[in-house]
Amino acid sequence: MLALDGTGLNLADVADGARRRLDPVHWDFFAGGAGDERTLRANEEAFTRHRILPRILRGAQVRDLRISLLGCRLAMPVLIAPTAFHRLAHPEGEVATAHAAAEAGTIMVVSMAATRPLEEIAAVGGPLWFQLYPQSDLGFTSALVRRAEAAGCRALVVTVDSPVFGRRERDLRHRFVDLPPGLLCENMRDPSGRVRDIEMDAGLDWPRIGWLRELTTLPILLKGVLHPADARLAVAHGVDGVVVSNHGGRQLDGAVATLDALPGIVAAVDGRLPVLLDGGIRRGTDVLVALALGATAVLVGRPVLWGLAVGGVAGVRHVLDLLRDDLDRALALAGVAGPGELSGDLVAKVAGG
Ligand SMILES: Cc1cc2nc3c(=O)[nH]c(=O)nc-3n(C[C@H](O)[C@H](O)[C@H](O)COP(=O)(O)O)c2cc1C
Numbered sequence: 241m242l243a244l245d246g247t248g249l250n251l252a253d254v255a256d257g258a259r260r261r262l263d264p265v266h267w268d269f270f271a272g273g274a275g276d277e278r279t280l281r282a283n284e285e286a287f288t289r290h291r292i293l294p295r296i297l298r299g300a301q302v303r304d305l306r307i308s309l310l311g312c313r314l315a316m317p318v319l320i321a322p323t324a325f326h327r328l329a330h331p332e333g334e335v336a337t338a339h340a341a342a343e344a345g346t347i348m349v350v351s352m353a354a355t356r357p358l359e360e361i362a363a364v365g366g367p368l369w370f371q372l373y374p375q376s377d378l379g380f381t382s383a384l385v386r387r388a389e390a391a392g393c394r395a396l397v398v399t400v401d402s403p404v405f406g407r408r409e410r411d412l413r414h415r416f417v418d419l420p421p422g423l424l425c426e427n428m429r430d431p432s433g434r435v436r437d438i439e440m441d442a443g444l445d446w447p448r449i450g451w452l453r454e455l456t457t458l459p460i461l462l463k464g465v466l467h468p469a470d471a472r473l474a475v476a477h478g479v480d481g482v483v484v485s486n487h488g489g490r491q492l493d494g495a496v497a498t499l500d501a502l503p504g505i506v507a508a509v510d511g512r513l514p515v516l517l518d519g520g521i522r523r524g525t526d527v528l529v530a531l532a533l534g535a536t537a538v539l540v541g542r543p544v545l546w547g548l549a550v551g552g553v554a555g556v557r558h559v560l561d562l563l564r565d566d567l568d569r570a571l572a573l574a575g576v577a578g579p580g581e582l583s584g585d586l587v588a589k590v591a592g593g
């Protein structure tokens with residue numbers, strides 16, 4: 241196992257290494273949340289309020305972590321969440337992340353705010369999904385969807401929790417408004433070669449999801465679903481999956497922790513769609529708990545950036561390997577042979593942290 245700085249035993253160690261390496265302004269951009277960061281903290285705290293009720297004597301000596309998800313076979317139920325600006329963490333940026341995802345046998349969700357062009361990330365050859373902030377310019381949005389299709393992306397992840405930008409006070413204090421010279425949101429280039437700003441479109445609504453549904457045959461997932469009524473609307477609008485997410489606490493501070501929202505979404509969807517979750521996944525036991533409560537898979541955001549900052553491809557690979565090994569051990573200790581055997585009776589909610 242690669243030991244980063246001799247201390248990379250867990251994701252907190254990797255985060256420490258990243259904090260030491262990164263420009264403090266960029267660390268704060270990556271690490272921070274909105275407002276008082278209540279939701280940011282709540283995501284991780286929610287996992288501390290759930291405990292595992294292990295089964296015994298079930299002969300779980302051979303574990304199989306693989307899952308199938310919307311036509312993709314994954315080595316484990318952990319995907320890479322879309323995060324912006326990977327070149328702030330490492331010169332190779334999203335291309336390094338894509339190599340690590342491909343090696344680990346999982347999906348990288350490429351952010352619309354990637355700092356390498358989608359085609360260069362796709363050239364790595366691993367399975368990609370593309371994250372979209374639908375723009376009010378339908379022509380540009382449509383061209384971007386076609387670009388994702390042409391690059392071989394296997395699904396669209398439409399972020400729906402960002403009608404406006406969250407108030408991120410760490411960034412305001414640093415006056416962090418622009419990328420450093422030479423770094424651009426490469427997917428925002430229009431046919432004239434100009435790189436557009438990403439628009440957070442407060443006009444985004446269900447009819448536009450219907451428009452996207454008509455536009456592409458790619459599976460569509462909605463990212464940022466927290467209310468059960470919205471999960472039912474997602475089913476009604478023909479989407480293919482939902483991601484229970486509060487954007488890692490970066491948008492609506494005070495929003496519910498994702499793990500606390502998960503059971504309501506799982507009940508509302510009632511098996512009709514895969515339900516993914518992100519926010520605060522830092523241990524294999526967190527993955528186990530989320531899957532036991534009904535998630536099909538989880539995504540990780542910040543830990544991937546910490547790995548990237550610390551060691552490029554090897555650093556991201558290390559983060560993914562830590563999560564996979566930790567999940568494998570947790571399953572063994574809980575007497576479970578694989579994700580398909582997890583169920584709600586294996587988890588107890590406790591009052592404190
Ligand atoms: C630095 C950073 C940038 C992000 N950029 C995007 C983005 O471009 N699009 C998006 O849908 N979500 C974005 N997110 C949210 C993540 O996809 C994900 O919801 C969140 O990071 C999960 O929480 P975690 O960091 O605790 O794992 C970003 C999160 C971070 C930390």
Ligand SMILES: CCCCCCC(=O)C(=O)O
Binds near residue numbers: 324353438487490
């Ligand atoms: C105006 C730049 C948009 C980048 C969005 C990245 C993002 O979603 C984040 O949470 O940060």
